[in-house]
Amino acid sequence: xxIVVLAGGxxxxxxxxxxxxxxxxxxITVIGNTGDDIHLFGLKVCPDLDTVMYTLGGGxxxxxxxGRADETFHIKEELAAYGVEPTWFGLGDRDFAxxxxxxxxLGAGYPLSAVTEALCARWKPGVRLLPMTDDRVExxxxxxxxxGTRKVVHFQEYWVxxxxxxAAEAVVPVGADQSKPxxxxxxxxxxxxxxxxxxSNPVVSIGAILAVPGIREAxxxxxxxxxxxxxIVGGAPVRGMADKVLAAVGVEATAAAVAAHYGSGLLDxxxxxxSDADAVADVEAAGIRCRAVPLLMxxxxxxxxxxxxxxxxxxxxxx
Amino acid sequence: xxIVVLAGGxxxxxxxxxxxxxxxxxxITVIGNTGDDIHLFGLKVCPDLDTVMYTLGGGxxxxxxxGRADETFHIKEELAAYGVEPTWFGLGDRDFAxxxxxxxxLGAGYPLSAVTEALCARWKPGVRLLPMTDDRVExxxxxxxxxGTRKVVHFQEYWVxxxxxxAAEAVVPVGADQSKPxxxxxxxxxxxxxxxxxxSNPVVSIGAILAVPGIREAxxxxxxxxxxxxxIVGGAPVRGMADKVLAAVGVEATAAAVAAHYGSGLLDxxxxxxSDADAVADVEAAGIRCRAVPLLMxxxxxxxxxxxxxxxxxxxxxx
Numbered sequence: 068x069x070i071v072v073l074a075g076g077x078x079x080x081x082x083x084x085x086x087x088x089x090x091x092x093x094x095i096t097v098i099g100n101t102g103d104d105i106h107l108f109g110l111k112v113c114p115d116l117d118t119v120m121y122t123l124g125g126g127x128x129x130x131x132x133x134g135r136a137d138e139t140f141h142i143k144e145e146l147a148a149y150g151v152e153p154t155w156f157g158l159g160d161r162d163f164a165x166x167x168x169x170x171x172x173l174g175a176g177y178p179l180s181a182v183t184e185a186l187c188a189r190w191k192p193g194v195r196l197l198p199m200t201d202d203r204v205e206x207x208x209x210x211x212x213x214x215g216t217r218k219v220v221h222f223q224e225y226w227v228x229x230x231x232x233x234a235a236e237a238v239v240p241v242g243a244d245q246s247k248p249x250x251x252x253x254x255x256x257x258x259x260x261x262x263x264x265x266x267s268n269p270v271v272s273i274g275a276i277l278a279v280p281g282i283r284e285a286x287x288x289x290x291x292x293x294x295x296x297x298x299i300v301g302g303a304p305v306r307g308m309a310d311k312v313l314a315a316v317g318v319e320a321t322a323a324a325v326a327a328h329y330g331s332g333l334l335d336x337x338x339x340x341x342s343d344a345d346a347v348a349d350v351e352a353a354g355i356r357c358r359a360v361p362l363l364m365x366x367x368x369x370x371x372x373x374x375x376x377x378x379x380x381x382x383x384x385x386x
Numbered sequence: 387x388x389i390v391v392l393a394g395g396x397x398x399x400x401x402x403x404x405x406x407x408x409x410x411x412x413x414i415t416v417i418g419n420t421g422d423d424i425h426l427f428g429l430k431v432c433p434d435l436d437t438v439m440y441t442l443g444g445g446x447x448x449x450x451x452x453g454r455a456d457e458t459f460h461i462k463e464e465l466a467a468y469g470v471e472p473t474w475f476g477l478g479d480r481d482f483a484x485x486x487x488x489x490x491x492l493g494a495g496y497p498l499s500a501v502t503e504a505l506c507a508r509w510k511p512g513v514r515l516l517p518m519t520d521d522r523v524e525x526x527x528x529x530x531x532x533x534g535t536r537k538v539v540h541f542q543e544y545w546v547x548x549x550x551x552x553a554a555e556a557v558v559p560v561g562a563d564q565s566k567p568x569x570x571x572x573x574x575x576x577x578x579x580x581x582x583x584x585x586s587n588p589v590v591s592i593g594a595i596l597a598v599p600g601i602r603e604a605x606x607x608x609x610x611x612x613x614x615x616x617x618i619v620g621g622a623p624v625r626g627m628a629d630k631v632l633a634a635v636g637v638e639a640t641a642a643a644v645a646a647h648y649g650s651g652l653l654d655x656x657x658x659x660x661s662d663a664d665a666v667a668d669v670e671a672a673g674i675r676c677r678a679v680p681l682l683m684x685x686x687x688x689x690x691x692x693x694x695x696x697x698x699x700x701x702x703x704x705x
Contacts, residue, residue, distance in 0.1 A: 142461070145483030145484070149487055151487055164460075167428065
């Protein structure tokens with residue numbers, strides 16, 4: 068079975084670990100979000116790709132969900148001692164090595180997809196990890212600065228520095244309209260048996276991937292079941308700031324509204340959390356098969372069960 | 387008093403600490419060797435400049451004489467885990483920050499001299515530290531690879547990786563002939579009251595600095611006392627591989643031979659270690675004032691005393 072998964076960072080990575088356990092024989096291709104990539108200190112940092120790679124490769128800091136286990140922050144301390152900005156992004160020493168290698172390879176002319184493959188040669192994530200594009204795309208967020216004035220910041224600044232404390236007025240994946248899917252992305256979609264949207268952020272993660280021209284169309288035309296898992300439980304994101312960025316695109320932070328946002332043209336099935344069972348009828352009325360099942364990734368077993376539910380719903384949709 | 391010092395790494399840095407203690411009111415300009423600079427993992431590393439900066443700024447690892455105190459090596463471990471070469475250069479995590487900032491500033495168009503000044507704004511070394519040149523110079527060493535074949539390696543490879551285990555057949559500061567002294571270098575020399583050669587390597591450190599066109603000439607024409615301290619004690623270098631690289635340029639590893647190598651056209655005075663007192667007559671016969679004094683930099687007091695002896699000899703030469 069060939070499974071294609073569109074993934075953001077922590078939520079996508081944890082779901083993938085469950086999927087790998089639920090379908091150990093499956094051939095899994097992950098299309099990773101690169102819209103939250105950022106250049107820091109001359110280095111190219113790809114937080115979502117790395118979170119997937121570290122999580123599946125056994126190098127993740129389990130407690131925080133991002134960054135490396137057994138990490139130190141001496142470079143960060145030193146950069147701050149030199150007075151170099153920004154100081155708000157938590158680049159650890161072990162993590163730094165990944166960015167150094169990536170930057171050096173990009174500088175030598177390798178595309179991000181080739182760099183990602185080279186990095187994965189070490190981590191052996193058990194999936195094929197592709198960036199959504201080799202082109203530069205950066206998700207920017209418009210916020211209100213002072214009364215009546217707007218300011219546009221990098222998504223990482225909005226999320227990590229400002230902690231999404233204010234409303235997002237617009238979310239723009241800058242460069243997406245000029246980007247092309249990375250090599251292998253469209254081929255993976257067109258030969259997939261099932262396509263999954265994990266409980267990743269529908270706007271800045273999966274939304275950024277779908278903003279790369281050709282990807283949304285390829286998924287819609289693949290002719291195979293497309294099943295998603297709601298990142299919204301009980302009217303709020305399980306983690307992250309999906310509610311803030313959903314508001315920016317005019318979508319309510321409910322499991323049903325997110326399904327409608329993807330739409331029946333894209334989604335065949337949608338899983339909502341058991342506590343959102345009353346959303347099932349609404350989603351099905353919109354032409355999307357829906358089931359209410361536990362959607363909290365408390366541990367690997369619970370997550371693998373979520374993946375099995377998604378694959379079961381896909382089989383139902385196929386029938 | 388304006389003092390100009392040509393400095394390599396550990397020996398030069400430690401001497402400078404003594405000089406600063408011996409002449410706290412002096413205006414000291416250090417012309418640092420950049421011939422052993424190396425590009426590693428896309429980063430520009432300047433080992434000698436950093437050793438001077440860290441030693442005078444209080445950040446040095448005192449025991450080993452290079453690198454940062456309280457250092458960790460997590461990036462290095464990770465780069466090795468990724469299988470990235472080279473693995474033989476000891477870049478610590480704290481030290482890494484310096485190279486990241488330097489590389490980013492160079493990439494933004496700042497010359498190395500401006501970058502060095504910016505880095506020193508943090509370390510406040512108490513001297514003005516100038517690279518010998520803003521141009522790229524790399525000291526390469528020719529060694530015998532297999533019987534009858536020669537191989538040329540970067541000086542760092544010869545010294546750090548190969549531990550100078552084999553003879554050096556030639557030492558070439560590649561790019562030196564096309565380089566220009568960094569801004570401020572010739573001005574500092576021409577306005578100096580005294581010029582000192584610390585017990586740094588006469589070939590790969592001070593020799594590389596003198597290989598930048600204009601510097602040797604400016605020193606010879608400055609009309610002020612030029613005094614050096616022998617890095618050779620009892621026929622061997624106090625530390626390092628000066629004997630190996632002296633052999634490559636046809637100079638015996640003795641205190642007298644090194645003085646003759648610089649020559650009376652450049653040197654006015656030369657200090658040899660007390661155990662080399664029998665060299666004094668030879669050196670003086672070559673037209674260079676010479677004294678035998680303790681030249682082991684065992685602690686700050688001993689080093690300050692060496693600096694005072696050098697300044698005293700300079701005053702004698704001036705008279």
